[in-house]
Amino acid sequence: MVDLILRGGRVLDPAAGLDAVTDVAFEDGKIAAVGPDLAQSAGTEIRDVSGKIVTPGLIDLHTHVYWGGTSLGVDAPTIAKRSGTTTFVDAGSAGAGNFPGFRAHVIERTEPRILAYVNISYAGIFGFSKNVMVGECGDMRLVNPDECMAAAKANKDLVVGIKCRIGAKAGGASGIAPLQLAIEVADMLDLPVMAHIDSRPPSQKDVIEILRPGDVLTHCFRPWPNAPVDANRNVRAEVLAAKERGVYFDIGHGQGGFSFASCRAMVAEGILPDAISSDVHVLCVEGPAHDLLAVMSKFLALGMDLNDVVRCVTENPAKIIRRPELGGLAAGTPGDATVIELRDETVEHTDVVGEKLTGSQRLACVGTVIGGKWWSDGAEPA
Template identity: 50%
Template sequence: MTGKYGLILKNGRVVCPAQGLNGVMDVAFADGKVAAVGANLTTPATEVVDVSGHVVTPGLIDMHTHVYWGATSMSLDPLEMAYLSGVTTMVDAGTAGPGNFLGFRHFVIEPSPVRIIPFLNIAFPGIFAYSKAVMVGECGDIRLLDPKECVRVILENRDMIAGLKVRVGRIAGGNSGIIPLDLTLAAAEETGLPVMSHLDDPPPTRKEVLDRLRPGDILTHCFKPFPNAPIRSDGEIFEEVKLARDRGVYFDIGHGAFSFGIRVARSMLEQGFAPDIISSDVHALNRNGPVFDQMATLSKFYCLGMSLSDVIKASSTTPAAALRRPDLGTLKPGSHGEATIFKIEEGSFEYKDALSETLDGKYRFRCKGLVMKGRYGAAPATAEELPRMFDRRIARCNCC
């Protein structure tokens, strides 16, 4: 692309696994797109931001969030979490179901400056009762699970819905066992979409779930502690876990409040079984710990020994593939004008998992800015600055 750029990010360490890039260079944007990536870009630009000492990546993707803000008890403000998490795409993991999806679409997704890609919950009301005071699993009553309604809503919103979500397990499904997953898979077959399956405590078992998942489906909470952990008591990986990966099932972290174990992660990584996707499952009950945000979740895996390129790949290239969105997760010229800028801080940082076990880390990722639609926005320096940023957003809102 020739002519004047709208924005150049100068002198950052550019990490773009989709293109095999990992080095100091510049990234230019024009007309809301990535225009060029290279050393010493000199074409005049409207804005030049020196990001020396920072990492520049494609706009990161958090594959598991809950952002039906204001309508469900567990959901968070997507713009606030985007700047804390350093993401430009948030995948909502089934907060809305067929009965309330239109509200999610019209009042949250469409006005949002941050891209939100929804998975539709098999349960008609979505995740309707998830709070400290009230906790009712949406799959505990099979009367709420109607594949025909899911198919109808998906066909009416094919431009937006990327897949189906189901929460199976004793906590989310009571005594319903494997039935919610089977109903979800039926709707997925009818619409040609992937399934993201949550798994908490049995029933059903890990094997029952994994044996059913198809190539391109996603197991979230894949490094959860016992019960339904992917490893035996001696640390060895269960055979059905290996077979599912060989079959093309994606393994997604989905950290959450109860679904990530540091011991499990260490064992899996030592055996060469890294997660395909690293996501936070951030929601109202874990945003103040142990999850906090996607930056903290990525930091844990960097401290556990994954390379920077592999960590970024698990929050860009691979989730883009799972979403069937090759236009995302890349800084290829002509792609969406999105980027994440963050700092790798060195020090002594304590991280916790779902069991309150700790990881003493030497590094922490801290988001410093985002590029969306080719425009740069610096992340707020302190939490106290966040409300003022949202006041400005509300003032600009033209959705009502």
């Protein structure tokens, strides 16, 4: 029996090359069919979404949702209801020392899907607030590859890679060493690495040159220091080389990871992000990042095509985490979908250095389907 039909929306599924007004049907927790005038069964729930946009369930590749167990975590269901995110990928909130708690107390109790990168630091991101900021890789005694590998193996159904945060804030005097160890672990497990870089040392060049095809450079459009462009707004050679060899570029907006100026320079060179993500955490959930839809709206204001924006939160991140079944609406795949509305509203967007950008449209969540059921109506940001 068909459980739910989303009727008459504009269905955008970049993985299938689909942009058409049509229906989406769900049965037994999965996508049943996509097509016009789909037949309903007795008891089928019909949702009229005409005038709205239906996409595969949105995937936020960089989030921090270990709420209650880490100081930076936010509540995934609250964010999901306003952003339409059906899959949160937690970017290293937990390390080997606290991953069991993350799994038992948050992941297994949360209806939106949560997958995770395991932090190379045993403690995960433990000291992160307005008043306390202690980088988890600043003490190499915490960077234990054996513990990280064991945690990833024990949770292989949830783990999509290894996360390493380095730079003056996250790694202190440890330099590039934590990332080198993260790559060693990832090599042994055939997993990708997601690399964060903040202020020097090390330089972005040091970081990006050791990333492998399939690894992720997050905060890829960050401001100075360690911006991807030089003082003349030219894309740095090592950035171009990384893109050419297959390193994925993830936005990771957050509190310090996204600059309009860097974005414009990169896009002018034809370099679009592979993934648009929020890096939502306690210090940016009320701005400047807010949530995934807010970051997507910024890219619309910057002139990026809606289909390309949707690709960066569906097909592309699904490929990056090696879960292609999550990135589209093919029959038989998990029954997740997001219903959004493109509203004609004047919106003032802000990047992490305070630059303002006025947009004329905003994406808003109308509702979310998880596991083939209408999970929630949309909610407005606080």
